[in-house]
Amino acid sequence: MSELEVYASGILFDYLNRTAGAQIALNAVTLPPALLDKIEGAIADAGFTFNRTNDIEREFAFGYWGENSDGSFMFYWHPVCKLIPTEETHQTRTAEMPEPERNYSVRVIPYNNLWRTRYNTKKDEEAGNTPLGKDVFFLTPIYKEDQIPDRQPIVTPEPPPEP
Numbered sequence: 001m002s003e004l005e006v007y008a009s010g011i012l013f014d015y016l017n018r019t020a021g022a023q024i025a026l027n028a029v030t031l032p033p034a035l036l037d038k039i040e041g042a043i044a045d046a047g048f049t050f051n052r053t054n055d056i057e058r059e060f061a062f063g064y065w066g067e068n069s070d071g072s073f074m075f076y077w078h079p080v081c082k083l084i085p086t087e088e089t090h091q092t093r094t095a096e097m098p099e100p101e102r103n104y105s106v107r108v109i110p111y112n113n114l115w116r117t118r119y120n121t122k123k124d125e126e127a128g129n130t131p132l133g134k135d136v137f138f139l140t141p142i143y144k145e146d147q148i149p150d151r152q153p154i155v156t157p158e159p160p161p162e163p
Contacts, residue, residue, distance in 0.1 A: 021115050023084070024062070026104040039083045057082045061141035062106055065134060072122035075134065079143035080111040117142045130154055 034044070041057050043050040062081040066074050084105040108115050119142075121131035129151040136149055 021110050022078075022108040024078075024081075024106040024108065026106055028102055028104065030102055031104065036083075040085075059109070062108070063138045063141075065137075068122065070122065072120065072125070072131075073134070075119040075121075075132075075137045077117040077119075077138070077142050078106075078108045078115065079117070079141040080109045082107045082109065111143055114143050124151065125154065128153055 033049070036042075037044045037049055039058050039060060040051060042052075059080050059082060062078045064076050068074065084107050119132065119137055124131050130153070132149060132151065139149075140147070142148060
């Protein structure tokens with residue numbers, strides 16, 4: 001992120017900032033080895049995987065979601081990302097049962113001046129639309145306004161006629 005404070009006559013007149021991407025820490029038990037090989041640009045042959053020092057990592061879209069306390073959801077899409085190699089640590093087994101975990105770092109790269117698309121199911125519902133589900137939102141990366149999936153208006157059933 002770059003920042004600029006604009007002064008006029010010695011007084012702060014404006015503040016500008018530009019987001020140039022983000023870095024997301026991802027903790028997981030593991031990611032599938034075939035997916036990691038593909039993302040890292042590694043060469044896999046049967047049981048062997050060759051990670052070179054100059055592998056060209058593949059770009060991928062990265063999405064995740066969170067549930068709000070009111071039961072609504074926030075969905076996030078980052079249309080262009082790369083996996084940054086992280087430090088690997090291995091532990092020998094002890095009497096305690098450690099939870100297995102790997103740390104990954106996802107670098108978000110702006111695409112057409114966009115680094116994230118965020119969707120709030122509650123706000124969409126308040127606007128009169130039936131909220132999108134995870135399966136629809138994450139079907140394809142959304143990085144332009146004309147890629148917003150069609151939403152259906154909320155239909156309230158008519159009360160039955162009185163006899």
